[in-house]
Amino acid sequence: MTARPDSNDYLSLFLNDIPMMDVRAPIEYQKGAFPNTVNLPLMDDEEREKVGTCYKQDGQDAAIALGHQLVCGDLKQQRVESWKQFAEQNPDGYLYCFRGGLRSRVTQQWLAEAGIDYPFISGGYKAMRRFLIDHIEAEAKERDFVVISGRTGTGKTKVIDRVPQSIDLEGLANHRGSSFGRRVTPQPSQIDFENSLAIALLKLRQSTPGMLMVEDESVSIGSAHVPSELFETMKRSPLVVLEESMEVRIDTVIEDYVEGLSEEYIAHYGEEGMDRYGDYMLAGMDRIRKRLGAERYQQIKAMMAEALSEQQQSGDLEKHRAWIEALLDQYYDRMYDYQLSKKQERVVFKGDRQAIVDWFQDNRQS
Numbered sequence: 001m002t003a004r005p006d007s008n009d010y011l012s013l014f015l016n017d018i019p020m021m022d023v024r025a026p027i028e029y030q031k032g033a034f035p036n037t038v039n040l041p042l043m044d045d046e047e048r049e050k051v052g053t054c055y056k057q058d059g060q061d062a063a064i065a066l067g068h069q070l071v072c073g074d075l076k077q078q079r080v081e082s083w084k085q086f087a088e089q090n091p092d093g094y095l096y097c098f099r100g101g102l103r104s105r106v107t108q109q110w111l112a113e114a115g116i117d118y119p120f121i122s123g124g125y126k127a128m129r130r131f132l133i134d135h136i137e138a139e140a141k142e143r144d145f146v147v148i149s150g151r152t153g154t155g156k157t158k159v160i161d162r163v164p165q166s167i168d169l170e171g172l173a174n175h176r177g178s179s180f181g182r183r184v185t186p187q188p189s190q191i192d193f194e195n196s197l198a199i200a201l202l203k204l205r206q207s208t209p210g211m212l213m214v215e216d217e218s219v220s221i222g223s224a225h226v227p228s229e230l231f232e233t234m235k236r237s238p239l240v241v242l243e244e245s246m247e248v249r250i251d252t253v254i255e256d257y258v259e260g261l262s263e264e265y266i267a268h269y270g271e272e273g274m275d276r277y278g279d280y281m282l283a284g285m286d287r288i289r290k291r292l293g294a295e296r297y298q299q300i301k302a303m304m305a306e307a308l309s310e311q312q313q314s315g316d317l318e319k320h321r322a323w324i325e326a327l328l329d330q331y332y333d334r335m336y337d338y339q340l341s342k343k344q345e346r347v348v349f350k351g352d353r354q355a356i357v358d359w360f361q362d363n364r365q366s
Helices: 010-015 026-031 045-058 060-070 073-089 102-113 124-142 156-162 169-173 190-207 228-236 246-287 294-314 320-341 353-363
Strands: 020-022 037-039 094-096 145-150 212-215 239-242 347-351
Touching: 010 124, 010 190, 020 073, 026 037, 026 045, 045 060, 060 102, 073 102, 094 102, 094 124, 124 190, 124 228, 145 156, 145 228, 145 353, 156 212, 156 353, 169 190, 169 212, 239 353, 246 294, 246 320, 294 320, 347 353
Parallel strands: 020 037, 020 094, 145 212, 145 239, 239 347
Antiparallel strands: none
16 A cells, blocks of 8 residues: 655645644643644653753754653553554544654654554644634635624524534633633633634635624633634624523523533532532622622622522522523623624624524625
């Protein structure tokens, strides 16, 4: 069988979700990586640090010699075996290091000695990362976007989910973008968030030309920051405003922040889950205490505490409606209405969820 050549076709790699073996050290991988990758390092963090110091002090040949000395015998065999398993399970995959240089070639050589020809990615992680960042910047300049806005609880993400030509920034950031928006599982690193965003944009460019929908976000979604070029484009883009009744909005908040989030906590923490969920929600009130004012804070927090207690004892969620309505009416709506008043010239359409979906599909190619 003819060996597959090394590749620098980054577009194809990301569009086709090609599995990739990352042979960088764990500390490099944790700072930032790509989807569909597995970290199977040539050297661990300590070994990499020793080789790096040797390279600076004594040059490349000495560093290579030290690397071979540190990774030899049974340790080398273990690593080669893990690479072999990956290669056999992913015959269409590739390997890469930081720049597609020495570590890629050593890994490829050791695999070849074990009887497996496996290609690497020219330019490595650095070139692929640059490719993705450049694509975000290009899309921000070249794409037309429409931004969906609306009061808290109107269900903006539910509209995004119904529109194939959209980017779910909150989903990519694993955060709902509010004081109560943190999920049980951690957010991705900033680099991982940007990489996933770029790949989503790449795939949409191939499949769906024309306007894309994104949700009206601040520059920060939890700890994730929307890349500056895209955020500036969003700030200039037309707005569609989602409007729903207070009852629908309360139902949506209960579905997402009460039922959904408490279930996440219980699934993750087991018996402690409900207590942890309650602590998290009450802490969310503390985070907006100053903006609420002391009296409103005490009133709404007391209503929330009573609702959480009832939920834990009986499973009844009805008491949640009181604090949700108060918080929407006395805090979130006032804040949103003020912000929207500064963007009125950008508003091109208002309507409920179905009306927004219909408007978008009618206008996205025009």
